Amino acid sequence: MTALHVIETETARRADHLHALRSVPEGATLFREADPVTHLFELRTGVLRLTRVLETGRRQVVAFAHPGDVVGFPAGGLHHCDCEALTPATLAVHRRAALEGGGTDPALHRRLQAAALREIAALQDHLLLLARKGARGKLASFLLNMIDAHGQARGGHAVLELEMPRADIGDYLCMTVETVSRTLTQMRAAGIIRLDGCQRIVLLDREGLMEMAGAE
Amino acid sequence: MTALHVIETETARRADHLHALRSVPEGATLFREADPVTHLFELRTGVLRLTRVLETGRRQVVAFAHPGDVVGFPAGGLHHCDCEALTPATLAVHRRAALEGGGTDPALHRRLQAAALREIAALQDHLLLLARKGARGKLASFLLNMIDAHGQARGGHAVLELEMPRADIGDYLCMTVETVSRTLTQMRAAGIIRLDGCQRIVLLDREGLMEMAGAE
DNA sequence: CGGGACTTTGACACCTCTCAACTCTCGTGG
DNA sequence: CCACGAGAGTTGAGAGGTGTCAAAGTCCCG
Numbered sequence A, B: 001m002t003a004l005h006v007i008e009t010e011t012a013r014r015a016d017h018l019h020a021l022r023s024v025p026e027g028a029t030l031f032r033e034a035d036p037v038t039h040l041f042e043l044r045t046g047v048l049r050l051t052r053v054l055e056t057g058r059r060q061v062v063a064f065a066h067p068g069d070v071v072g073f074p075a076g077g078l079h080h081c082d083c084e085a086l087t088p089a090t091l092a093v094h095r096r097a098a099l100e101g102g103g104t105d106p107a108l109h110r111r112l113q114a115a116a117l118r119e120i121a122a123l124q125d126h127l128l129l130l131a132r133k134g135a136r137g138k139l140a141s142f143l144l145n146m147i148d149a150h151g152q153a154r155g156g157h158a159v160l161e162l163e164m165p166r167a168d169i170g171d172y173l174c175m176t177v178e179t180v181s182r183t184l185t186q187m188r189a190a191g192i193i194r195l196d197g198c199q200r201i202v203l204l205d206r207e208g209l210m211e212m213a214g215a216e
Numbered sequence C: 001c002g003g004g005a006c007t008t009t010g011a012c013a014c015c016t017c018t019c020a021a022c023t024c025t026c027g028t029g030g
Numbered sequence D: 001c002c003a004c005g006a007g008a009g010t011t012g013a014g015a016g017g018t019g020t021c022a023a024a025g026t027c028c029c030g
Helices: A003-015 A096-100 A106-131 A135-150 A166-173 A177-189 A206-214 B003-015 B096-100 B106-131 B135-150 B166-173 B177-189 B206-214
Strands: A020-024 A029-031 A039-045 A048-053 A059-065 A082-085 A089-095 A152-154 A157-161 A193-196 A200-203 B020-024 B029-031 B039-045 B048-053 B059-065 B082-085 B089-095 B152-154 B157-161 B193-196 B200-203
Touching (some): A039 A096, A059 A106, A059 B106, A089 A096, A096 A106, A106 A166, A106 B048, A106 B106, A135 A157, A135 A206, B039 B096, B059 B106, B059 B166, B096 B106, B166 B177
Antiparallel strands (some): A020 A089, B152 B157
């Protein structure tokens, strides 16, 4: 963390007596697996990536966090995954005690607890995504989820900014970068999506994408 | 729920003023997806299976619950998966309010909250399991986890009772029954395990199993 | 404009799924 | 006690899809 971020944190604390705000640059690491959990982070802006690495060296993207999500829930007092910023991000920092009810803010306690339950639901949804058979089904479902949650309507089409590189999408969906790329190409060839650069996806045929997702 | 179970519940409540105990037979359904969450269940004995079904009809086993686990965490007030008993089971029943802190038992509240955090960790571990490439790696890791958590030492060998049918193992690991069966046969042929009937697995070569799990 | 990282494309092998038949296990009833 | 039957598990053959390795292409930022 640079001096700039410390300054921003202090400024934010003065502006909002309830929470400390923190800004981090793209690529910053918030915590690593096995670090002791001292704080929870409530994402305000930006996108985070939660990853774990198995003994074999393979990497799994456990989740992408978006504004409103809370990251840093402890397991045995320790973090169970690495957390990095895919984009510049701002976060509200809460003491770990706030989760356990030891803080002085019952509303915050309830909010963090609700976030933990959402986390359970999100992880189950992720499992369901991986349960799909083929690359087409998984990627189509992923894109639909992302578009519904974070897409923006522009010129009659839903537009999605993929903040993460192909490799992260692959590690999220348990497939290789090459398969992600090939499948996107298929979708483009089928007239279902358009790619503006590598990051921006324009949805041209929602029916087609849903069909591809449903045909497992 | 049969009259017998009601009687057992009442008897247990008298014996233990803090919790209502409930017994269910093998195959019983505790709740289904989209049911409103009124209670949480703390498993005392037996094994439960949590499943979800995707639109395509494919089924995913989200988790197996063992004694000490808590099931029934709500998502938007509703259950997000089906829960059935793989064996006869006994459960402590808690009001949903106990999770939210509305109850009169702070210790219970903390215990349920800790269980929610364990649930997050368990789901992430499950994701990691699915991230493995091949059937051998997934099944070997699964068996190692199960043996370490629920295996019993007998005659110098670790013995594991697989309470669930092959189909459930397959749906847990995202592979077909046939592949589960074939992989078990390979392990047996390699002298790593022995099968006593379909349920009982005897671990003959832990090193071999760990190697199979590590070789992704 | 140049360089490096990311993405896309291609060829091929391997593994898992699918479909099908057979065997085994275990509980039931004679 | 044994025989039977139904469900579960195992085994086999073939096809398709995805991983791997390799190389070319593209985008983005300095």
